[in-house]
Structures are given as C-alpha cells and as structure tokens.
Amino acid sequence: MPKKLNIGMIGYGFMGRAHSNAYANVSHFFDLPYTPVLKAACARDAEKAQAFANQWGYESVETDWRKLIERSDIDAIDICTPNNLHKEIAIAAAEAGKMILCEKPLAMNAEEGAEMVAAVENAGVANTVWYNYRRVPAVTLAKQLIDEGRLGKIYHYRANFLQDWTIAEDIPQGGQGLWRLDAAAAGSGVTGDLLAHCIDTALWLNGSLDSITAMTETFVKEREHALTGKREPVKIDDACAFMGRFKNGSLALFESTRYARGHKALYTLEINGEHASIQWDLHDLHRLSWFDHRDESIVRGWRSIHVTDHDMPYMDKWWVPGLQIGYEHTFVHHVADFLANLGKGESTSPTFRDALETQHVCDSILKSAANGSWEKIPG
Amino acid sequence: MPKKLNIGMIGYGFMGRAHSNAYANVSHFFDLPYTPVLKAACARDAEKAQAFANQWGYESVETDWRKLIERSDIDAIDICTPNNLHKEIAIAAAEAGKMILCEKPLAMNAEEGAEMVAAVENAGVANTVWYNYRRVPAVTLAKQLIDEGRLGKIYHYRANFLQDWTIAEDIPQGGQGLWRLDAAAAGSGVTGDLLAHCIDTALWLNGSLDSITAMTETFVKEREHALTGKREPVKIDDACAFMGRFKNGSLALFESTRYARGHKALYTLEINGEHASIQWDLHDLHRLSWFDHRDESIVRGWRSIHVTDHDMPYMDKWWVPGLQIGYEHTFVHHVADFLANLGKGESTSPTFRDALETQHVCDSILKSAANGSWEKIPG
C-alpha cells in the first residue's frame, strides 16, 4: 500500500486548481509509492480558502501560510502564489523541513532564486518547479528522440509563446486574476510568464545557452492600477524576443508576446538537426511533428505523430490509442514523477537549481533589452 | 450542499475506468445538485473487483450484480459489461427502482432495446446511454450552430469511424479485452461498436434517417476463439458502410472499419448545408471546422475553431483559452448533465428511448447488408 503524502496548498487560483486536480487524480492512473492527501488549503481570505477546500476536498483551511508551514501534519508545501511571495515562503518551508513544489518562475529574479536554491539544498528537502510542459507526452518524446542522438548536430532551436489577451487597453494592471500585469507582483511580463516556459524546455532539450541579445516592448504604456485606481505606467514587458547561441553551437530564436492576435496559448518549438527536425505546439499538444532526412526520399515528409499509443511517454496510463489527453495531464505526470522519484530518493527535474538557470537567462534578457547589448549567460 | 448519489458500477474495463473518472472529478469542476459517491464496484472476479475498487476509491465490492441491485444504499447502476448482459441487468435494475447509466450500444438488437425502454419507462427511473461524443465541446457547439439554423437546408451528412487494430490475423476472438470480436458477446462488430456512435450523433444533429442500404465485410474469416481455443468462423462485421436518406432530405454516407491502416479512433463527421458546413474529427477533438458561405468572399475559408474559450460549451468549467481538454472529459460532461437534469427532474439524452432509434438503424444496416436491399428505418 502506498504511503500518504500530506499536501499543504498555498493559493487557489488557476494553478491551485491545476495542481489540486493532479493530486486528486494521480493515484487513479499511476501505481506509486505515495498517495497525495489534500490536507490543507491556505489563502488570506478565509471564505475563499474554504470554498476552494470544499470544491477539491481539502481537509482543512489556513489563512496564514506561516501557520501552514508550522503544521507537523503537512509533508509538502505547494506554492501557487504570485511570484513576489515565492522566495519568502519557500525559504521558510525549507527551513521547516518541508518538501516544496513551487509554481514557475522560481522567483522574481536570479538573486532571489539563488537564495531559494541555497535554502532547499541546505535543508535537503525534495523540491521541484512546475514547468509542466516538459511532461506533455509529445515533448517528453522529443527529449527521448534527442537523447538517442537521432537529430545529429543541432543547428537551430526556435520557440515562441504567443497570446493575445492584453490587447484591449482597458484591462487594469493587478487585481483579481490580473497580477501578471503588475510588475510588483510578477517581476516581469511575458519574459517570466511565457518565455520562461520556452527557456526551461530548451535548456532541457538542447542544453545551456551561451549568450543572447534581446528586445522588449510595452505596447500599452499606461493602464489603470488595481491598487490605486489611477492610470499608471505599465512596467512589465508586453513582448520580448531574443536571439542567441547555445553552448552546443546551435542558434536560438525565441519570442513571446500577449499581442499576437489569434493565438491564445500558442507555445511552439522547432529544433533542426543535421539528420532530423522536430516541431511541437501547445494548441494541439498531443501531436509531435517529426522529419527524418534518412527516410527514403520518395516517401520523406513531416510526420504528424498522434502521441496516444501505449508505447508513448505516460500514455500507457490513460486510455486507448487515438484518444487524446489534455492540458491538465501534464501536472498529473509531474506529480507522478515526483512521487515515484521520492520513493527512489531521487530528485525531480526541474529542481530549484534547474529553474535557477532559467532565471539567469530571464535576467540576462531583461538586461540586454535595457542596454541593447549581447549578454553572456552566467553560470 | 449537494445531495449524494450513490453509484454502483458493474464492470471494470476501459469504460469502467472512464465512468469512474467522471464520477470522481465532476464535482471539482461543476456546481451540481448531486455529488456522485463511488459506493460499490461489481465484477465476477472478486480479486479484480477489489483491485478496481482500491484504484478508484469505491467503498465496497460485489461479485454478483443481482446483489448490487438489491442494495438499498445504491441509487444508480452503471452498466459497463459486454453488450449481451445489458438487457438483463437493466431490466432488473429498473424493476428495483434504480437509475441506470448504460454503456452503448443499448442492446444486442432493437428487440432487446425495446424491452429495456419499456422497463425503465414503466419504472419511471432516470436513464441514459453513454454515447459520450455528443458532449465533446466541439460537437455540442455543432449542435448549437445547427439548432440556430445557421446551415440552412442540409444536403449531406457524412461520417466515418476508422480504426486499424484488428488487421493482424492472430488476434483471437473473445478473451481479455477482446469481447468486441466475439459475436456472442458483442452482437455485431463495427456496426454496434463504432457506427452506433456516428448514428447517435447524426440522429441528434440531423434528425431521423428514412431509409438506408448497407454493405458489410469480414476480412479475416477465421480467428482462434478464446473459449474453445480453436479457429472458428468470425461472425462479426470488420467493416460496414451504408448510404441513405434522412427525413430532412439530406443524403447519408457512413462507414466504419477496423482495417483502415493509420487511423486509431478517427471518428469524423461533415455536414454540408445550403449556407454553411461543419467538420469535426476525434483525433483533434478540441477543434471544429466551420465554413460559412455568407462570409465576405475574399476572406472566406474553412475556419479552424480551437474550442477552448469560456463561451464554448462546457469550457468555462475547465482551464483558460488555448488549453485543450481530452477524451475523458466527455464523460465528465455527461455526468454533469445527468446530475443537473436530475435536480430539475428532466431526462438526459440520449435516453434509452433515444438509443433505441440508433439500435433500429443498426438492425436495418445488418439486414440490408445481408440482403442487398434498401431498408426503411422502423419507427
């Protein structure tokens, strides 16, 4: 029988739901050494916390995250707050000896991130950051194909994350569901919110970046601020692009924006190798496109792999071939890996340390965009 | 606070899992007057029943479905057995005053189906049949567009359900997970298994069929039978196609097969109306294709609607725009509708009576294929 792992969840927004769903379902589909228990939900607003707990079956409620961390019946803390609270909570949780599952990006900047890495490593607690797209089966399959060396030398890595939800000028910065537009809460705009996803996947699939040069833009210069009720300068980046070089010699071209009309959450990536190329996009996440130049020439073409068969990553746990899974399953896979690794005493990537590298790239991007400079990625 | 609705599940296979998942999750996402409780799982093999109950959190186990039906703490019976047991269980459950959620197809044939309809209607119990594809949001959207009259007069309705999993000749008929190849358990082959889905959707979207002519084929003539261990004639249809006319004057062209190499579960439908046309397929179920001739000509084209926004059917309950859901969500929607309707004292389509019409079409198909005749659909 699996052991119980008691979860303390901080936050109740979009990510709070996605993580709760993962904890609630993982044991129905995966055989694991631990079963998550939804022990406590924590939010400043007691009523909202209770409603969230009722909806998901959390056994108890807290309104002060410090109290939650102190509770001896909590094994793991899940951080789903705005970015500006990650550091303080994570360090306190680590010091209390709790495992930590932290939403991305790890921190407001690399300096904060480094403190958090030190905290979890000093405390020796299991830790992971919810860069969930690594665990889309099609992306995991891409990793497998790359690791087998099927692409040969890599020439190009391209990634975009395109949205269109902030084009309207009357959307305020901050407030319910909108903290991502408030620089004080989010740290940055699309760089930390969207590009960070693309960077995390890229570092995983293609190794470290060597150097980059970046460009950011804030198209809507002023928005009403939720706290003051006044129009104030927007301090986040609405769009961000960078070019650069990976340490393996391949070229990087990355872009994210919330002003690409027609795209809701279009994370796309393409990798061109000497022998083969890969494409994937989040709008049809259950497909991987694959081109192999070694195919016989008259039947050579991009293959659209419908990633649903039982020999595909994670897919033996779900339904039958031809039946697709969706977005939330990536979180289930993350929890499954976390619990399986816990049983083996292994860490689950991306760890805080892994996520710190992404944070360094984000910092370099913002610095480059401010200065028009090429920046060497630290570390 | 929602009332509890105690579920007794008969069967533990693929459909048993899909339904259990729906019961387990529906209350996390939908606000409903009833919350399903996984009360009892029933299967002949006690060990398998217990394992299934453990996996999904069923509170108890039965090995005799008659016992399950007798239990006063069970409100609703979910029938996930092979087709040849549907009738007996359903009639007994109805007589015991239980609600019934029955897997499709309703029965082995229309004669059985008619008895089942009589039983539930006489007993006055809530009943529904799990033709789940009606509740793919893209398909529900199609229904909405049709009901608003946007297509105008309908000329063509085309549907295919293409698989490729029985091409290998060494797959036995019957046995673990293979009862669909055994005519004694399944009644028919692709007609009841696959075409029945297409027919259910079609009757819902386009109204009743008037008459049809059909063709069936059994490509592999003999297979080892699981019960006898001997090669025996295969009595199911490997492939089935029919042409016909709907009562609204449109033409029908339907096909299903398990010998279409390259397709795992490719249910596709297309409807051509005077003004507009619709296409959908199960391999990318979160998209609907829409063509409207009334669009300005220079920007007229097939639209690929990514059905994830919050104004799409069911989608306000899930994630954010751009993030797709998958196969199992259709069952969650079915349960949600069933529970909501229960609160309002309304029935949930397709009811047993609705499903009987599909059964009549299936019977006519098999008769036509045997005789080379055009058949008028009864009723």
Place this chain on the structure above:
Amino acid sequence: MPKKLNIGMIGYGFMGRAHSNAYANVSHFFDLPYTPVLKAACARDAEKAQAFANQWGYESVETDWRKLIERSDIDAIDICTPNNLHKEIAIAAAEAGKMILCEKPLAMNAEEGAEMVAAVENAGVANTVWYNYRRVPAVTLAKQLIDEGRLGKIYHYRANFLQDWTIAEDIPQGGQGLWRLDAAAAGSGVTGDLLAHCIDTALWLNGSLDSITAMTETFVKEREHALTGKREPVKIDDACAFMGRFKNGSLALFESTRYARGHKALYTLEINGEHASIQWDLHDLHRLSWFDHRDESIVRGWRSIHVTDHDMPYMDKWWVPGLQIGYEHTFVHHVADFLANLGKGESTSPTFRDALETQHVCDSILKSAANGSWEKIPG
C-alpha cells in the same frame, strides 16, 4: 530535332485553354520526339474561334469540324466539345486516320463508348482520354508506391469529388459555360463529370470494380433551360454516391456532389492497405499523405510528402525542391507522355478502351440508382 505534330483543336472553353496551354509549353520543359504545333482551332462561331486562335497562336481557324478532320495538315484531333458530340467526331476522326485526344468522359454512355473504341482500334490510330488527374505527380507517386506492393493487401478505397457551385436555384441549365447542367449535352450530372475522374484513378490504382450499388439525388428539381427560357425539370444528378467491391476484395466508397458547401473542387482519395495507407486531395495537389505501419512505432505518423523534389514523378522537369506546380501541369504531363509514347509506338493510358471501363461503371451507377439494385460491372 523533334518532329512536328499538328494539332487540330475542337472547342475553345475551359478545356480548350487547358489543352492549348499544354501543347504550348510541353517542349519548353520536356525533351520529346515530337513538338506539338497549334495548327488549327475549330468552333462553330467564327469570331470566337478566331479570338481563341489569336490568344493561343493557332495558325488557322475552322468553323466545321468535318472540314478540320479532312485537312491533310492535321495529325491529331483534340476533342473539347460537350459530351454529346464526342462520338460522332471521334469516329469521323478515326476514319480519317487522325490521332485523337478526347476530353473525358469518353462518351454519353458505354454503348457510344464501345463504338468509339471499335473505331480507333480498327483505324489503328493513337488515342487517349484526358483523365488528367493520373498525372498529378502526387497521384503518379501513389501509383508507383502501390505497384511496388508497399501497401500489401488493400482493404478500402475511398474517393470523393465535392463542389458547391450549383446550390443557387437561379443557375440555368445549359447556355454559356453551363452545358454540364443540361442532360442532353452532358449525359449525366456529377456521375460523368466528377465521379468519372474518381473512377478512372481508382481503376488505375486499384484495378477493376466487381459490383456496386448507388444512390443519386437531384436537389433542385427545376431550373430555367437556356434553350427554351422556361423552367424545366432538371434531368442530371446533383449528387451521386456508390458502395461496392473491387475485384481485389477491397471495399469501395465513392461520392460526388455539387452541393458540398465549402468545397470548390475537392477530389480526395484514400487507400488503406495492410501495411500502409495513402491520402491525396486536389485542393493541395502537390502533397501526398503516406502512413506506413512498418515505421518504428514511436515516430510513426502520417507523412505529408511535399512532392517537389527532382526524384518525384515529372518534377525533374520543373523548378527546384519546395516550389509547387499547379493544376495545368497535369495536362502538360499528359501531352509529354503521349508524345514520348508516340515516339516509341506505344499507347498512352487511359486509352479509349481504358476509358470505356469507366463508362461501364458510370452506366452501372445510374442503373443501380434508378433501381435500388446491386449491379455487376460488365466486362
């Protein structure tokens, strides 16, 4: 130096242009034993004939096709008239010893077609019918893949030809550019116009049909007739579908219509074999979709072959990889094959005899649709 082959063209409509373009261009791209010379254009209306001749560079004009056939400086007659004139012209041309390139369908019916076959075979003149889609490079590639046995046993052959241009009820039957709606000129509706294309390709790719059952529909029952100016019953079929069996045991499912809103000229075909499957459609004619089950499972998927490389059929004659050709090139390829075969004393498929088989299928379709019967294909 290539010899000259003097062409006499009868007709100046859409097909007259497509064929003239082929004659005008073939020698720029192909090295051939013969060069076509646009010797004479023939049409009843002298002014239109002259305008057409000027546009395309025909050296002379005739207004009586009998005169054209009598001319000793004409080597080959190209028949681009409405279908009801094919037989008379072809027989006269054959008796005059002219080669004949005849638009499809061969004739109004198989009886006429048989007379035409007898005429050209008795006269021993080179003959071919312009079923041009055989010579789309992607379709020719499909033929090559099939002939190499790559698909294994064939289970299914599916073809559709979908248009939407006659939905408006105020389109007259007959008159300028509309003879295809007039049964007296066309013989049949979509059966001879569209399905005939699908059938020709199918017989080429998959061998002969054994038996079929068909359904036709005329959605708009009356239209103004161009000759009488009065509303008269429409005698052509607006839509036609048939099911059947090929002699190789595979199942046929074919459909054509001019009432499929959203499709202009969507000829699609799909062939499912034991090992591999093929899909093609005319709206993106430069691509072939190919699925091979023998591919390694984790990278198995439908391949989209962009048929532009120099090792693809005909493509070494055109541009460079990645650059697509279009519709009219199929006629260029047909002429190129005709001229190359002429140099070798070989016939060019489809010959009149080949096209007669398509005509037999069309006749069987119309008979079956009238009677609701299964029909054995003659021959």
Place this chain on the structure above:
Amino acid sequence: MPKKLNIGMIGYGFMGRAHSNAYANVSHFFDLPYTPVLKAACARDAEKAQAFANQWGYESVETDWRKLIERSDIDAIDICTPNNLHKEIAIAAAEAGKMILCEKPLAMNAEEGAEMVAAVENAGVANTVWYNYRRVPAVTLAKQLIDEGRLGKIYHYRANFLQDWTIAEDIPQGGQGLWRLDAAAAGSGVTGDLLAHCIDTALWLNGSLDSITAMTETFVKEREHALTGKREPVKIDDACAFMGRFKNGSLALFESTRYARGHKALYTLEINGEHASIQWDLHDLHRLSWFDHRDESIVRGWRSIHVTDHDMPYMDKWWVPGLQIGYEHTFVHHVADFLANLGKGESTSPTFRDALETQHVCDSILKSAANGSWEKIPG
C-alpha cells in the same frame, strides 16, 4: 493588337527559365498592351546559349552581353546573371536606353545599388526587380487586406525563409548552379538570397524598418572552391536572423537558413494586428490564413483561404475555383503588371529604388552581425 516588346535575356539558369516561361505565357492569359517577344538569349558559352534559345524559342543568340545591349532590336534587358554582374550590366543597359528587369537582389551591396538607381533614373528607363513573391495571389491579397486597414495597428511582423540544401559538407562553393555559395559571386549568403525576399515583402506590406540587430552563422567553415579545387574558408552566411522595429512601431523578427532540415523553400510570414492576423507560407502558396477577432466569438478561428476564386488577385486569368496555380505564375504576374504599367506609363514595383531599400537593410544586417550592434536603417 498589342505591340511587341523584344526581350534580351542574359543568363540561362533557373531564373532564366522562370522568366522565359513568363514571357512565353503571359499573353495567353492576360490582355495586355504589349506582347513579349523572345528576341535574344545571351550567355558566354555559345553552345549553352543556343540550347537554351532552342528550348524556349529565342530568335537569336549572343555571347557578349555588351553586344546584346547594343542591338537596336532589343527593347528590354533581363538580367539573370550572378549578383556580381548586375551593376555593370544594368548601368550599361540603362545608358543604352533599354528597359531593365533585374533578378534580385539588386546588387552586391547598397553602394552598387545606389549607382544602379541613379543610372536607370537618369536614363528614364522602365525598371523592375524580380522579387516575385509579392505576386503570389495570396500575398497580394494580404497587401489588399492590410491596405484596407483591416488589421488595425500592427504589433508583430515575423518572417522566415528556411532551406536545408547545404547541410552536406561536400558541396563545393561555386561552380555549376552553386555560385550562391561563393561570396565573390553572391555577395552574401542567405541574407541576400533568402532574407532579401522576406525584407522586400515586409517593406511592401508593413513599411520601412527603423533599426535592427542581427546575428549570422557559417556552420560549415570550409568548402572546396570550384575555381581553385582547394578547401577554402566559406565567406557567406549559412544562417542569419535579425530583430528590429518597423517605423510603424511593430516588432520585426526575421530568420533565414539553409540548415533547417525538413524545409526546402519554406518562406513563411505572419503579421499580428490589433484586429486581425495573417499567415502565409510558400510550401502551400495558394492558401492564406486569416484570423479576424471581430468575428462572432463562437465561430472565430483561423480561416484557411484557398486563393483560387475569380475575385482573388490575378485568379480570374487562370482556371476555375478550387484549382491551384504554382510557383512560376508569380513571374507571369510580374510580367503582366510590367506590361500593363508600361502601357499606362507607370512604374512597376519593386523598382530599382524600391529594391535599394532592401539592400540597405541587408547591409545593416551584415554590419550588425559583424559588430553585435543595433543599426539604424539608412534613408
């Protein structure tokens, strides 16, 4: 009756064929005030010149382009030589009062280009540069939609030109068909060959660029040189990317490479506006993707416009709806516009002056890539 316009063609390679085809066919499809006459073909190698002339029907041959320019029976000079000869020929032709149709890029660099602009403008001769992709009907349609203001404020312009034909290290630089790899003949690598196309279209669709920063890479550092037979450093850029800002405030992200395995000639562009977005790619050049946020939300999606109807740019001249044209038609359209404008005394874009702006951008790219700097585009 149209007047004759005598063409003198210099070069016989890929572009020589594409342009000759355009001259040969334009009058079959367009009604124009001038008809091109293939008067003379010029190449240093007399035998090749004669073979080319025979293939295309040029009336005469020259082996010295100066002689060709001196001929009084030549009205227009078509320059299809490697880039390093453009300037000298164009200036001589202008001084001789000939019209000039020059292959792209205009010159080796902007300095040369400026001399050429001065020459044609001083001489007052008609001039145009063969940036043919402006005249893909789908791209011309995009221009029309943009000019009508349908996109609103533009936020993003993205373009890629991806090929994969130089990955093999044993391809020499220079020699038959390979002068594009020799910096002495080509000036630059993908910047002038591929990006120049993307830039020309962008300047046309979205106005001038303000400033850029670029990155280039030469993946294969040494190749055998055709002239010396020795391995020598490769001086062209194998890949090039730049970011920047247009004067209208939108962001630019451009990339070209010959190392993107799986792409033969994949020129793609995407424009995101406040209200609507456009996508196009050369591999399926007859389609335009269009997203309009003003569409009703439940049927909103990317539209795939099959650009074949008669109300589409240029398409009334070709076949019937649904039937696609190909690559070479863009050159036919260019000639048609050139001849029509000639009749009206108007210039045909892109003129030499238009193309000089593209040259300035290319020069800035190469300078930026060398220095790691942001560059303001001159002019």
